[in-house]
Amino acid sequence: MRLIRVCSEEAIELGRQVASGACPYCEGKVEAVDTESKWRFCCLPISYVNKRKYFCTLCFRRLVLYDYY
Structure with a gap:
């Protein structure tokens, strides 16, 4: 059995923008951050x-978006 090791992971922030809605914990503004990860x-x-990824600008919590159909 062979194990494959990943030597490095790079993450680059592509952009930020204001998202709709409010933080459920502190009622702060929500910000969307686009990232690109490269595994080598x-x-x-x-x-x-x-x-x-979605973050609150006041309490800096990572927020999870749930889609209900």
Whole structure:
């Protein structure tokens, strides 16, 4: 059995913007942050992942968005 080790992970912030809604904990403004993560095995890039995360600007908590259909 072989284990594959990832040598490094880089995360780059692509941008920030104000999101709609308010923080449920402190009623502060919500900010959306777009990031791109690069996983590398030694020198070869394995994958690129784009994510959007939501944060409160007052209490700095990470907020999770739930979609109900």
